[in-house]
Amino acid sequence: MRSTLLTNQWHRLPREETRRLQAKKLKRYLRDVVIPFSAHYRRLFKAEGLEADVIRSLDDLQRLPFTSKSDLLNTPDNPERAREFILIPDQQVLGRRPSTILRVLLSGRESVRRQFSSEFRPIFLTSTTGRSADPIPFLFTAHDLDNLSVAGKRLFEICGAQPEFRVLNMFPYAPHLAFWLAHYGGMAFGVFVASTGGGKVMGTEGQLRFLRKIKPEVINGMPTFVYHVLHQAVETGDRCENLRRIVLGGEKVPEGMRRKLRSLARELGAGDIEVISTYDFTEGKIAWGECPFPHDQPSGGYHLYPDLGIMEVIDPASGEVVPDGHPGELVFTPLDGRGTVVLRYRTGDFIDGGLIWEACPHCGRRVPRLLGNISRSSEFKTMQLDKIKGTLVDFNQLEHLLDDVEHIGAWQLELRKHNDDPLEVDELILHVQQRNGMDEQKLVRDLRARFIAQIEIQPNRIIFHDADKLRQLQGVGTQLKEQKIVDHRPDATKRSVAPSADRGFADEPNISTTAAGDGPVEELEVSI
Numbered sequence: 001m002r003s004t005l006l007t008n009q010w011h012r013l014p015r016e017e018t019r020r021l022q023a024k025k026l027k028r029y030l031r032d033v034v035i036p037f038s039a040h041y042r043r044l045f046k047a048e049g050l051e052a053d054v055i056r057s058l059d060d061l062q063r064l065p066f067t068s069k070s071d072l073l074n075t076p077d078n079p080e081r082a083r084e085f086i087l088i089p090d091q092q093v094l095g096r097r098p099s100t101i102l103r104v105l106l107s108g109r110e111s112v113r114r115q116f117s118s119e120f121r122p123i124f125l126t127s128t129t130g131r132s133a134d135p136i137p138f139l140f141t142a143h144d145l146d147n148l149s150v151a152g153k154r155l156f157e158i159c160g161a162q163p164e165f166r167v168l169n170m171f172p173y174a175p176h177l178a179f180w181l182a183h184y185g186g187m188a189f190g191v192f193v194a195s196t197g198g199g200k201v202m203g204t205e206g207q208l209r210f211l212r213k214i215k216p217e218v219i220n221g222m223p224t225f226v227y228h229v230l231h232q233a234v235e236t237g238d239r240c241e242n243l244r245r246i247v248l249g250g251e252k253v254p255e256g257m258r259r260k261l262r263s264l265a266r267e268l269g270a271g272d273i274e275v276i277s278t279y280d281f282t283e284g285k286i287a288w289g290e291c292p293f294p295h296d297q298p299s300g301g302y303h304l305y306p307d308l309g310i311m312e313v314i315d316p317a318s319g320e321v322v323p324d325g326h327p328g329e330l331v332f333t334p335l336d337g338r339g340t341v342v343l344r345y346r347t348g349d350f351i352d353g354g355l356i357w358e359a360c361p362h363c364g365r366r367v368p369r370l371l372g373n374i375s376r377s378s379e380f381k382t383m384q385l386d387k388i389k390g391t392l393v394d395f396n397q398l399e400h401l402l403d404d405v406e407h408i409g410a411w412q413l414e415l416r417k418h419n420d421d422p423l424e425v426d427e428l429i430l431h432v433q434q435r436n437g438m439d440e441q442k443l444v445r446d447l448r449a450r451f452i453a454q455i456e457i458q459p460n461r462i463i464f465h466d467a468d469k470l471r472q473l474q475g476v477g478t479q480l481k482e483q484k485i486v487d488h489r490p491d492a493t494k495r496s497v498a499p500s501a502d503r504g505f506a507d508e509p510n511i512s513t514t515a516a517g518d519g520p521v522e523e524l525e526v527s528i
C-alpha cells in the first residue's frame with residue numbers, strides 16, 4: 001500500500017499530478033476505511049447522500065461537510081462523542097474483501113489477523129488540552145505510529161538535521177503531540193535524542209545540566225521555555241558552542257523571537273544558528289516544519305506531506321476554498337489515518353500567506369507549503385473597554401508586537417477586571433523584563449506608541465520585573481506550558497471567539513483512556 005508514487009515521490013511531483021494522486025487516494029481511503037468503519041462518518045455520509053465515488057478530482061473534497069471541535073465535544077445525550085470518530089473495523093466486511101482472501105491464501109490467517117490488529121487496534125494516544133471543555137483523546141494504532149515516525153523523520157530532514165547531531169528535546173513530557181513527535185521522529189531519523197521532559201519535570205537547572213553534558217547541536221522545545229533556558233544559561237556563564245539549530249513548536253514563533261534566540265545563541269558562543277518553526281495540532285496527528293533559510297529572506301513556510309493529508313485554506317465566513325496564496329482558515333483531512341479520524345477538520349487557525357505550490361526557493365522541494373504567520377481564533381479576545389460594548393482584540397498581533405521589541409526579554413499580558421469587580425471594565429496589564437539597560441520611561445513611551453499603532457488601545461499599566469519574577473509569573477517549572485497571556489477575569493474560558501485546533505498543551509491533563517482498546521477491535525478475527 002505504501003509503495004505508491006505519491007509516497008515515494010512526495011516532495012518531487014508537479015501540482016496537478018500530486019492533486020490527481022491525492023484525489024485517488026482520498027477516494028480509496030473513504031471507500032475502504034472511513035465510511036465502513038467510522039460510526040460518525042458512516043451516518044453522516046448516509047444522511048447527506050454521499051459516497052466515496054463523489055470524489056472524482058480533489059475539488060470534490062469540498063462536497064464533504066466540515067468537522068469542528070464542537071462535533072467532538074461530549075453532550076448530555078452522548079457523553080463519549082469522540083468514540084464515534086474512532087475507526088472500528090467490521091470483521092465481516094474485512095473478511096469478505098478479495099484482497100483479504102488473497103492475503104490469507106498467501107500468508108496465512110494468523111499473519112493477516114496480526115496485520116489487521118496492527119492497522120486498527122489503538123495502542124497510544126495524545127490529547128487536547130481541555131481548557132474550555134473535557135480533553136479529547138486522539139487514538140493512534142501501530143499504523144498511525146508508523147506515520148508519526150515517517151512525518152517526524154521528514155521533519156528532521158526538512159530542518160536540515162544531520163545523523164551525527166545530538167538533540168536536546170525540551171518539550172514537556174505529557175500525552176502531547178510535540179514531545180512524541182520529537183521522540184519518534186528522532187528515532188526514525190536515527191539521531192541521538194535526550195528528552196528532559198521540560199521545566200515541570202526537571203526545572204531550569206535540569207535543562208542546564210543536560211546542556212552542559214550533552215552539548216547539543218539541536219534544541220527542540222516551546223519558544224518561551226527555550227528562551228528562558230538560554231537566557232538563564234547566559235546569566236550563569238554557560239556555553240553552548242555546538243548549537244546549530246533551535247526547532248520550535250507548540251506556540252507561534254514571531255520574527256522578533258527568532259532574532260532574540262539567535263542573539264542568545266551568539267552570547268553562548270554558538271555562532272549564527274537556524275531557528276526553525278514547526279506547526280501541529282492534536283487533531284492532525286502529525287507536524288510540519290520549515291527548512292533552513294537565509295536570515296535576510298522570508299521563510300519557505302511549513303512544508304506539507306501530500307501523501308499523508310490534504311490541507312485546504314478556506315474563507316472562514318463562506319466556507320469556500322480560497323485561491324492559492326490567499327489568507328484563510330486551515331482545514332485538514334488525513335489520507336492514511338487510523339484510530340481517531342476527523343475529515344475536513346476546521347482548525348480555527350488562520351494563515352496570512354495562504355497555501356502555495358511553487359518549488360521551495362530554499363530547499364527546492366515541490367510540496368504544498370503554508371506561508372506566513374498563523375493566528376489562532378482562541379487568541380482573539382473580547383474586551384470590555386467601556387461599559388457599552390465589547391471590543392475584539394487580536395492577541396496574536398500583540399504577541400508579534402512584544403517579541404519584536406528589542407529591549408524587552410520575557411513578557412506577560414494580563415487581563416483583569418478594574419478593581420477585580422466583575423461589573424467593571426477590563427484592564428490590560430503588561431509585565432515585562434527590560435533588557436540591555438534601556439531607560440524605563442523611554443521604553444514605556446515606545447511600548448505605548450506600538451500598542452496604539454497596532455491595536456488602538458494601550459495597556460492600563462506596564463510593570464517591570466526581573467527575570468526571576470517573570471519566570472514565576474509565566475509558571476516556568478510549575479506549568480506544562482508557560483503563560484504569556486493570562487486572563488484573570490471571571491469566566492475567562494468562555495470569552496474566546498471560537499473553539500480552535502489544539503496544540504496539545506494543558507496545565508493539568510485529565511485524560512480518560514476508556515475509549516482505547518475495547519469494542520470489536522479486541523476480538524478482531526478474519527472469517528472467510
Ligand SMILES: [Zn+2]
Binds near residue numbers: 291300303363365
Ligand atoms: Zn524548503
